[in-house]
Amino acid sequence: MPNLEYLDLSNNKIQNIYHGDLQVLHQMPLLNLSLDLSLNPLYFIQPGAFKEIKLHELTLRSNFNSEDVMKTCIQGLAGLKIHQLVLGEFKNERNLERFNKSLLEGLCNLTVEKFRIAYFDHFSEDTTDLFNCLVNVSTISLVHLFLNRPRYLPKNLRWQRLEMVKCNFKEFPKWELDSLKEFVLTANKGVSTFTEMKLESLEFLDLSRNGMSFKGCCSYSHLGTTRLKHLDLSFNDIITMSSNFLGLEELEYLDFQHSNLKQASDFSVFLSLRNLRYLDISYTHTQVVFQGIFDGLVSLQVLKMAGNSFQNNFLPNIFKDLTNLTILDLSSCQLEQVSQVAFVSLPKLQLINMSHNNLLSLDTLPYEPLLSLQILDCSFNRIVASKEREQQRFPSNLVSLNLTQNDFACVCEHENFLQWVKDHRQLLVEIEQMVCTKPLDMQGIPMLSFRNATCQRSKTIISVSVFTVLMVSLVAVLVYKFYFHLMLLAGCKKYSRGESTYDAFVIYSSQDEDWVRNELVKNLEEGVPPFQLCLHYRDFIPGVAIAANIIQEGFYKSRKVIVVVSQHFIQSRWCIFEYEIAQTWQFLSSRAGIIFIVLQKLEKSLLRQQVELYRLLSRNTYLEWEDSVLGRHIFWRRLRKALLDGKPWSPEGTADTENS
Secondary structure (H helix, E strand, O other): OOOOOEEEOOOOOOOEEOHHHHHHHHHOOOOOOEEEOOOOOOOEEOOOOOOOOEEEEEEEEOOOOOHHHHHHHHHOOOOOEEEEEEEEOEOOEOOOOOEOHHHHHHHHHOEEEEEEEEEEOOEOOOOOOOOHHHOOOOEEEEEEEOOOOOOOOOOOOOOOEEEEEOOOOOOOOOOOOOOOOEEEEEOOOOOOEOOOOOOOOOOEEEOOOOOOEEEEEOOHHHHOOOOOOEEEOOOOOEEEEOOOOOOOOOOOEEEOOOOEEEOOOOOOOOOOOOOOOEEEOOOOOOEEOOOOOOOOOOOOOEEEOOOOEEHHHEEOOOOOOOOOOOEEEOOOOOOOEEOOOOOOOOOOOOEEEOOOOOOOEHHHOOOOOOOOOOEEEOOOOOOOEOOHHHHOOOOOOOOEEEOOOOOEEOOHHHHHHHHHHHHOOOOEOOHHHOEEEEOHHHOOOEHHHOOHHHHHHHHHHHHHHHHHHHHHHHHHHHHHHOHHHHHHHHHHHHHOOOOOOEEEEEEOOHHHHHHHHHHHHHHHHOOOOOOOEEOHHHHOOOOOOHHHHHHHHHHOOEEEEEEEEOHHHHOOHHHHHHHHHHHHHHHHOOOOOEEEEEOOOOOHHHHOOOHHHHHHHHHOOOEEOOOOHHHHHHHHHHHHHHHHOOOOOOHHHHHHHHHO
16 A cells, blocks of 8 residues: 555554564655554554654554653654654543653654644643753644643744643743744633733734733734734633734734724724734624724735624724725624615625624615625525615625525515515525515415415405595595585476576675665566565575575576675685586576676686686676666666566566556
8 A cells, every 4th residue: 555644553452563563664665654553552662663764643642551651662763754743642541640751752862843742631840851852843732731830941942833722821921932933822721811922933823712811912012023924812801902013014814703802993903904814803892983993904805893883783884995805794793774885995895794683674785886796695684675676786796695584574565576586596595494474474484485476466456446445435525525516416307397486596795785685686576577586594494504505495496596796705605605506507407597797896816716707707798787877777677688588477467567
């Protein structure tokens, strides 16, 4: 097997390793072979058995039942050239009670690139000469060692990467390692406060998951290096942002997630980080008030700020300098509204996560500037629907849209949106999980089950119902408005063949009653021939509505109608009502006629207020009262002539009367 890369012989019964056991590795070197001998009860390794052998990795964990056996076996590895050596024990497989620093002395005879040691409860606190045989190692990894208070490390160590995970430190280490480029110190819950460092060559720093407090962050004076490119301070306690990263301008990666940031939105914290490409401030209890919080981040490509909040739950334009941003996470920010210019500076944005907010509509997001958007996640919001015109504004490059877990209303009002959902199944993520929440009878039913035909039937029913209601309402209004005209129509049919009781029904204003009594009644009823007039003050039946008396006693029982027009008449609503009924009566009755008497000259502006009356007086002959001898004579002669038209009369009787 000349290409073998991994050989797992762990958890067997191997006790001794001799030179002959490894003969194949001497004859045919496997440079990339990783050999795992963990959990074998090793007792002896023949010195020189591994001499001149090259391995990629050798793992020896929980193999030795005593310190002496471990020391002997490590010495038996003399001459081995290896990329990574892993020593130690497993969490649930502990054989050695203590770890003596002399156990590592045999490593001086090995050539090791990376060294990892794990799970020793009682590890030596004296680190002065602990790593004497590992001076030239490039990477050291210490996992779950009880170091408590790390002491001095010699400066001649050439380590480039140091990893310390769960080492139970009680205080922050103050080592000065000039060659160290990468330092990882994570999950050491015993360290409560960060102490200033001095590592001039440091480029990578991971201090995550320690629960530490940072009284001041972050600048060269705190970290002691100007070469830092990667800084991870996530999952810590309070971090007070007192500086805007002066001296740390080379940073490309910065992570604060799940730490408690203070003063992060008080000023342009990141103004100096023009090379930063990745920033995570998710769940840092940050309330964004200052709109210049991200000023200076001209190279930023990924911004994660989930779990924070904004003033008034409104997203303003805080991304002015982020023209190279491609990924934006705004989930769980309690957002309700988004400024229409919020994304105007993000033409390269490809992914937006707006899930777990309180958006009510897709229309909230401004899509026009997002020319490169491919993925949009709006799940777990309160979206009810989207307007048709907004659906057409989605970026043309969009390939994934997540709208699951929203408050969709499957009603005919949103028929266009529901149809749009069906037509874009390939765009929507987990479309089967998009269910209706309203109305109650559709709750929990997939949106795809909604049938547009139901809306068509509903529209037809509603249209017919509305039309019916409108027609009934129209008829009711017409009946109400023209009730008296209809009464007049019915009366005309009833009384059309009967004899008239009166020669004329007089319509006049009560202000002109003196003239009617003293002039009109006296001259017509006492004149020759006599005419019988219908007057409301004399002939209307008591106890009957005025309107009913006007129609039944006035129009039904009279041959003609005399309208006494004056300024008082024009200003009286009852007079105008009687006049309008008279017009209808004249139209319906073939024998009807209206005689207009104008008592005085009327101003045209006043007369024009009653358009129909003005037109009739303009087009028809009317009588005009003149208080003179000649004028009276002509007036009464013309009026009697008009009243005689259609009245049964005897020529002999009339002649005798005139002669006498």
